[in-house]
Amino acid sequence: MAVLGAVWGxxxxxxxxxxxxxCCYVRYIHSKYDHIPGAPRESFIFGHLPILWRMLRKQEFMHDLFLQWAEKYGPVVRLNAFHRVSLMIVSPEGVKEFLMxxxxxxxxxxxSRIFSIFGERFIGNGLVTVCNHEHWHKQRRIMDPAFSRNYLIGLMExxxxxxxxxxxxxxxxADGKKEFSMLTMMSRVTMDIIAKVAFGLELNALSDDQTxxxxxxxxxxxxxTKTRIPFIQYMPWKQKLIKEVKESVRLLRRVGKECLDQRREDIQNGKEVTLDILTQILKGDALEETRDDENILDxxxxxxxxxxxxxxNQLSFTVMALGQHPEILERLQAEVDDVLGAKRDIDYEDLGKLTYLSQVLKESLRLYxxxxxxxxxxxxxxxxxxxxxxxxxTLVLSTYIMGRMERYFKDPLTFNPDRFSKDAPKPYYCYFPFSLGPRSCIGQVFAQMEAKVVMAKLLQxxxxxxxxxxxxxxxxxxTVRPLDGVMCKLKPRSCAGSCQA
Structure with missing residues (x-):
């Protein structure tokens, strides 16, 4: 017993x-950043984390707290967590420097936190997550042709x-009585679209999203979302969820592997294949000395x-904003009627004429x-x-925060699409929903074309x-999404575009 006691001692x-x-190391790190403004630390070791954990538990939106801190302490705000200090940059000068x-x-x-989920490789070293610039640049160069103007025009069908x-x-x-989640419906249709245009898959999620x-x-x-809960993988009551998540990740990658093998076989056999994202990835991969299927699956x-x-999420937020602003909705529907009339198939040329719809979508991205x-x-x-x-x-740059600051946008909490009219001043380096610079989102034009087609038909x-x-x-x-799912009721428009046909 004495020996055991000595060991424990x-x-x-x-x-x-x-x-x-x-603790000495934490104090040393603090000393390097104490000249930078920030909210009082709630804990010497945990820093600001206890505040964020409480908000997470209550489903409170922590970015609004960061907005308050930016207004109070900006343009550079200190965030402490253990021995790490991150800095929130909320100035156009900083955004230009670090993103461009x-x-x-x-x-x-x-x-690296989304490289894998609960030990299962998830996004890995894909285009969004890869940090090495040379590796990223090679992937981006391979992908770019699949997002060219000519290819995107071909997606209109x-x-x-x-x-x-x-x-x-x-x-x-659409009987004016049924209540449903617009977020659910938009998630189903966008899933069907990306599956078809990127990988040639017919999911039919609109008919059944439980397949x-x-x-x-x-x-x-x-x-x-659950990975942010501290020590969740050690909680016995969460093991069922963790198992389901791991199985789901494995299924995603398995389906991807099947698509990849089938498409590679079709290309090798000289079959005509669609020039979609998957084909483009494989064409680029064929030029490399070594095959990296894991990265393709990423x-x-x-x-x-x-x-x-x-x-x-963008489409759902746009519906939410329009439902709260009937005068904007009325003006938008008038534009859709004027441009489209009663036609069902929207042409690529029509998208350029829907200028107010573009402004509405941009304003939705500013606020949400x-x-x-x-x-x-x-x-x-x-x-x-x-x-x-x-x-x-670590530097944190937030379009959500800067998009809601009075110093960059007058009356920032008001939904006002005219901020993005042709004659309005341009919001340089304080509005970047698709990021900016070389690492900006490759799919932003694709996404906005898709959003315009869906919204135009809905409004029509x-x-x-x-x-x-x-x-x-x-x-x-x-991602940022509406907590309540944007619950709606629908009824057909009395003229449904035909009054302008």
């Missing part, structure tokens, strides 16, 4: 010594086809998950960006807005009303 002493040394230049890479520590299927589903609900693949995407996205999952979720911001890694000491930033620092056919009693709160679930 030694272990306790070593533990205290380790804790003491760690390729010398600032994405933060490997931050993006699929955009129309899938949007028309959505309209048929909505007609079944294996759509269900796997839903569960995987839920898993992404991009399959990246486009599949990110390519539908963000656009679905599905991706609130991005993160960069600063290797060398730098000075921004007169504030010295130490080397080896239906009157919609928001169900009373919704909170209209936002939730950060990996």
């Amino acid at each position: 030694l272990l306790a002493a070593l533990g205290l010594l380790a804790l003491g040394l760690y 230049s390729p010398q600032y890479s994405k933060d490997p520590l931050v993006y 699929t955009f129309n086809e899938k949007a028309e299927e959505l309209m048929m589903k909505l007609e079944e609900k 294996p693949l759509p269900r796997a995407v839903t569960v995987t996205l839920e898993g992404m 991009n399959f999952v990246t486009f599949f998950v990110a390519g539908h979720e963000t656009t679905a 960006p599905p991706v609130p911001g991005t993160v960069r890694w600063l290797e060398k000491e730098h000075v921004v807005n007169g504030i010295r930033i130490p080397a080896n620092t 056919r239906f009157e919609f009303q928001l169900v009373p009693g919704q909170s209209f709160k936002l939730v950060d679930a990996g």
